[in-house]
Amino acid sequence: MLPPLPKLERPWIASRAEAERRLAAFLPRAGRDYAAQRNFDRGPAERANVSVLSPYVRHRVLTEAELLAAVLERHSPSGAEKFISEIFWRTYWKGWLETHPAAWTRYRAALDERLTELAASPARRRTYADAMAGSTGFDAFDSWSRELVGTNYLHNHARMWFASIWIFTLGLPWELGADFFMRHLLDGDPASNTLSWRWVAGLQTRGKSYRATRDNIGRYTGGRFALARPLAAVAPALDEPSIPIRALPALPTAVGAEATLFVLHDDDLHGDLADLPPGVRGVCALRATACRSPLAVSAAVAAFEDALAGESVRRIADAGSAVDLGLISADEGSEPGGAGGAQAAGRALCAAAAACGATRIVVAFAPVGPVREAIDSLRPIAVAGGATCVEIARRYDAVSWPAATRGFFNLRSRIPAILAELGIGSG
Numbered sequence: 233m234l235p236p237l238p239k240l241e242r243p244w245i246a247s248r249a250e251a252e253r254r255l256a257a258f259l260p261r262a263g264r265d266y267a268a269q270r271n272f273d274r275g276p277a278e279r280a281n282v283s284v285l286s287p288y289v290r291h292r293v294l295t296e297a298e299l300l301a302a303v304l305e306r307h308s309p310s311g312a313e314k315f316i317s318e319i320f321w322r323t324y325w326k327g328w329l330e331t332h333p334a335a336w337t338r339y340r341a342a343l344d345e346r347l348t349e350l351a352a353s354p355a356r357r358r359t360y361a362d363a364m365a366g367s368t369g370f371d372a373f374d375s376w377s378r379e380l381v382g383t384n385y386l387h388n389h390a391r392m393w394f395a396s397i398w399i400f401t402l403g404l405p406w407e408l409g410a411d412f413f414m415r416h417l418l419d420g421d422p423a424s425n426t427l428s429w430r431w432v433a434g435l436q437t438r439g440k441s442y443r444a445t446r447d448n449i450g451r452y453t454g455g456r457f458a459l460a461r462p463l464a465a466v467a468p469a470l471d472e473p474s475i476p477i478r479a480l481p482a483l484p485t486a487v488g489a490e491a492t493l494f495v496l497h498d499d500d501l502h503g504d505l506a507d508l509p510p511g512v513r514g515v516c517a518l519r520a521t522a523c524r525s526p527l528a529v530s531a532a533v534a535a536f537e538d539a540l541a542g543e544s545v546r547r548i549a550d551a552g553s554a555v556d557l558g559l560i561s562a563d564e565g566s567e568p569g570g571a572g573g574a575q576a577a578g579r580a581l582c583a584a585a586a587a588c589g590a591t592r593i594v595v596a597f598a599p600v601g602p603v604r605e606a607i608d609s610l611r612p613i614a615v616a617g618g619a620t621c622v623e624i625a626r627r628y629d630a631v632s633w634p635a636a637t638r639g640f641f642n643l644r645s646r647i648p649a650i651l652a653e654l655g656i657g658s659g
């Protein structure tokens with residue numbers, strides 16, 4: 233019999249107000265305290281050493297720019313250096329994937345293959361099932377697995393240890409683990425998740441993998457686990473053909489004034505009301521939770537994303553006296569992301585535009601991932617239905633992503649210039 237799941241420090245509430253409350257509570261600790269304490273995973277009941285804001289930041293109910301501005305209002309750039317740099321890790325992964333989209337498409341194709349292969353390998357199937365059920369016999373790993381399924385969040389260090397044990401101790405394909413995360417993390421993100429798993433596997437920084445050790449886990453979990461079963465003593469980096477590079481896509485940050493249907497989605501719910509296009513007559517959100525994975529995504533993730541999207545649409549509609557046109561599913565009536573879903577979603581967008589008297593549809597820019605794929609499939613249908621579709625990007629992305637094509641440390645060295653260009657932290 234497995235022990236009961238520990239309780240979260242605070243339950244997840246899907247709203248902008250909750251994100252603001254969490255930010256306000258965390259801000260005093262975002263400076264040197266964060267730098268000193270962030271690596272400790274003291275369990276779900278004790279998360280005060282990290283912000284636990286990722287479910288909100290990932291959906292841009294709270295934006296990176298807002299976080300940076302808030303932290304720099306409270307702390308000096310040097311005092312908050314670590315927290316700022318972690319926010320830029322998110323920016324880095326997003327920007328990097330824009331110029332290396334094959335890392336995502338390869339992962340998706342390999343995931344399908346790994347799932348198919350399970351049918352022919354009963355032993356691997358059993359290990360995979362045990363890993364997801366938290367019954368491998370590796371006590372820390374089992375606890376994180378059940379924490380992930382039960383709370384839809386894991387501490388960063390636990391994610392690193394978990395991925396390392398999944399790949400190198402249990403011998404499971406990294407793609408299956410990345411998919412397990414995508415199905416259960418509220419913050420499940422195509423860039424941060426895929427590229428972090430690749431990093432642990434030794435694919436992202438080629439030849440350099442991450443090995444979880446008993447000592448490191450014991451030290452940073454405060455001795456909560458017995459850690460009796462030995463972990464892999466080596467972590468040979470995986471290998472692959474190199475990922476092709478493409479130019480950064482166009483990131484237009486302004487559009488002319490015209491009667492507009494504004495389309496939000498899981499990658500940008502515009503919680504900050506910033507960078508809205510002019511002339512918004514109606515607002516809706518494209519929902520794509522099921523497109524995260526070929527397998528069923530956690531009902532808690534779907535409910536959280538639905539509630540956040542519904543609230544954002546209402547808030548923007550209220551602020552701009554526009555029509556609330558609700559949620560449009562990108563995967564209804566077909567397999568996730570399939571043609572039937574795109575047909576229905578494309579038609580629904582045309583109908584929403586007509587309902588609010590919009591002469592064009594403006595979509596918040598969607599980076600590489602399931603939402604991008606859904607938009608690419610439904611756009612021709614909306615255009616065939618008579619709609620004009622354009623995208624609008626965030627200045628934050630347009631300014632930061634060009635610095636994310638090389639290593640993280642290149643981006644990190646440009647943080648002061650990026651902040652200055654964006655006018656963040658300048659008083």
Ligand SMILES: Cc1cc2nc3c(=O)[nH]c(=O)nc-3n(C[C@H](O)[C@H](O)[C@H](O)COP(=O)(O)OP(=O)(O)OC[C@H]3O[C@@H](n4cnc5c(N)ncnc54)[C@H](O)[C@@H]3O)c2cc1C
Pocket residue numbers: 270282283284285286287289290318319320321322323325386387388389391392395413417419420421422424425426428429432
């Ligand atoms: C294997 C693995 C998978 C991951 N999958 C995801 C994912 O799907 N979605 C996701 O948002 N993050 C992912 N991360 C990164 C990181 O673990 C989480 O962003 C972080 O734990 C979120 O908790 P927090 O908000 O308390 O972070 P804090 O430590 O408070 O950091 C503040 C913010 O900075 C960003 N951030 C912090 N660390 C990282 C990081 N290493 N990489 C990218 N952004 C970071 C997040 O937006 C976070 O909300 C993954 C890391 C690993 C090792």
